Amino acid sequence: MDLHVRYEGDDDPEKCTARKLARFDLVDLHRSDRATPYGVVLNPHAERALSPADATGTLVALDCSWESAGQARFSIPGEHRALPYLVAANPVNFGKPFRLTTVEALAAGLVILGDRPHAERLLAKFTWGETFLELNDEPLRRYADCADSAEVVAVQGEYLDRQA
Numbered sequence: 001m002d003l004h005v006r007y008e009g010d011d012d013p014e015k016c017t018a019r020k021l022a023r024f025d026l027v028d029l030h031r032s033d034r035a036t037p038y039g040v041v042l043n044p045h046a047e048r049a050l051s052p053a054d055a056t057g058t059l060v061a062l063d064c065s066w067e068s069a070g071q072a073r074f075s076i077p078g079e080h081r082a083l084p085y086l087v088a089a090n091p092v093n094f095g096k097p098f099r100l101t102t103v104e105a106l107a108a109g110l111v112i113l114g115d116r117p118h119a120e121r122l123l124a125k126f127t128w129g130e131t132f133l134e135l136n137d138e139p140l141r142r143y144a145d146c147a148d149s150a151e152v153v154a155v156q157g158e159y160l161d162r163q164a
């Protein structure tokens with residue numbers, strides 16, 4: 001799978017997971033929407049949840065600060081998909097649902113789309129990377145077994161009910 005990041009550069013460069021992935025040649029960074037290849041765009045505001053039905057060779061994330069990650073920022077052309085309920089393992093948002101770093105979002109997307117080994121290669125660059133897969137082991141396996149977005153949303157409902 002080709003991994004691309006629309007890079008805004010408005011977050012702390014020391015903590016930026018996309019920059020680190022780029023240093024290891026694990027993603028390509030793009031400074032404009034126009035330069036970003038068309039594919040499945042990971043967008044927390046998207047109406048449709050990512051599912052194994054989204055067969056694609058190109059996964060795109062937007063790396064910007066959460067303060068600036070409003071809907072309007074996601075102007076990248078592509079098929080926009082939200083990730084279902086998963087919790088963050090990164091030190092900034094540990095345990096918070098839906099608030100994933102770029103590497104966590106790309107890794108989750110890869111697992112749901114059936115490429116767990118690729119996800120493991122990305123996460124191996126972060127001390128807390130393996131924890132992300134451990135914390136989300138059951139939901140990730142279940143989402144990856146779903147046929148489509150509606151099934152993913154139904155499975156997600158079980159986790160949201162447990163939270164309530």
Ligand SMILES: C[S@@+](CC[C@H](N)C(=O)[O-])C[C@H]1O[C@@H](n2cnc3c(N)ncnc32)[C@H](O)[C@@H]1O
Nearest residue numbers: 016017042043044061062064083100101102105
């Ligand atoms: C807002 S940026 C924050 C990046 C952070 N500065 C870092 O260093 O990784 C995280 C990106 O990951 C993707 N992402 C995170 N959580 C997501 C979710 N619940 N659904 C879809 N995409 C998500 C989106 O592309 C989002 O813009």
